[in-house]
Amino acid sequence: MKTAILSIGTELLFGQITNTNTVYLSQKLNMLGYDVMYHYTVGDNPERVRDMIRLAFQDCDLVITTGGLGPTQDDLTKEMVCQVMGDELVMMDEVMSELESYFEKLGRPMTENNKKQAYVPSRAEVFINHEGSAPGFALEKDGKYVICMPGPPREMTSMFEDSVMPYLQSMSEDVIYYRMLRAFGIGESALETKLLDLIDDQTDPTLATYAKEGECSLRIASKRKTEAEAREAVDEMVEKVKERVGEFIYSCDDEELVQVVCRKLMEKGLTLSSAESCTGGKFAAAVTDIPGISAVFQRGLVTYSNQAKMDELGVKAETLEKYGAVSEETAMEMVEGLRRVSGSDVCVSVTGIAGPGGGSDAKPVGLVYIGFVYGDKKLCRKLQTGDDSRQWNRQYSLLSMLDIINKNI
DSSP states (O other): OOOEEEEEEOOOOOOOSHHHHHHHHHHHHHHHTEEEEEEEEEOOHHHHHHEEEHHHHHTSEEEEEESSSSSTTTHHHHHHHHHHHHHOOEOOOOHHHHHHHHHHTTTTOOOOOGGGGGGGEOOEEEEEEOOOOOOOEEEEEEEEEEEEEEESSHHHHHHIIIIIIIHHTTTTTEEEEEEEEEESSSOOHHHHHHHHHHHTTTTSEEEEEEEEEEEEEEEEEEEEHHHHHHHHHHHHHHHHHHHHHHTTTEEEEEOOOHHHHHHHHHHHHHEEEEEEEETHHHHHHHHHTTTTGGGEEEEEEEEHHHHHHHHHHOOOOOHHHHHOEEEEEEEHHHHHHHHHOOOOOEEEEEEEOOOOSOOOSSOOOTTEEEEEEEETTEEEEEEEEOOOOOOHHHHHHHHHHHHHHHHHH
């Protein structure tokens, strides 16, 4: 079904907030087999909201809106939807009860204008908001559908998962099953080239590549009469893909690389420590975001200066003088010193030139060395990103640290 996403809110047009709702919805809708054709953004102007819905319906059968369902005077999405869909707002006792319970839990009185949120289109299927006060709804007329959800991302995502997704699934006779493969160390164009014949010949399952900062993903999806049939088709294609690019794939279940690495460490009971220079603690921050990692993560040192490298890790002054802080020799002395002071099973270090300044012809911005030790394994990986973006170089270094651990434990 052709679908348009309409984001409502003047704050979006002013750039005061980032529109994460559209990204989330586009991903989810495509996974469900809905073809997202357009993204629209409009301010809190009722006539423009109404006109944008009508415009979207010229080419789409489903319009999903976010925002404009609150209690204030500029929240007029419901009124405009009723104009387009030939309906009227009515007060629903169930919604009013939910609102009263919501404010009672907050310990706050419900103001008069909040009662406006209990009014919904008379023909609507109502979606209760478990994270806020504004209910959502779905409304159909002559084969055209509008689904309205609140704008705050936490409320919207909760409502989509709990209510809207099942509603959309019920509108399709077929079952859609998909898997998302995640890869590091290969670009989107190279990935597509290695799979080009599979992509060109695709009917079902379908394959689609996506680029992400420092990595890429491959979605494999099938639409069949039963989930078992769709699952079998997808799993067969996953194996074909792994035969070609398996060395780059770190997850077949849409996991982040840090999740994969931390799960491995915890399952194997391997302790971990890190020593960071150019990444400034990004590795330790990423790892400690994973629940349960305290069972294996022992310490994360940020040895940013040469003095810190010598004091904390025992890097030799002669090494720094002869080879410099950004060198294979320094990276390896950092990681070997880290193992001495921490006693961890797995140790990783990083030193580099993040940029945008500080580089030279001999050592340009984006030059990074990663040291790794585990048992008898001692490795050093050299990166040359060719980029002067500080954010990119630090992020790519983080992913590379995780990748070297993932492939060597």
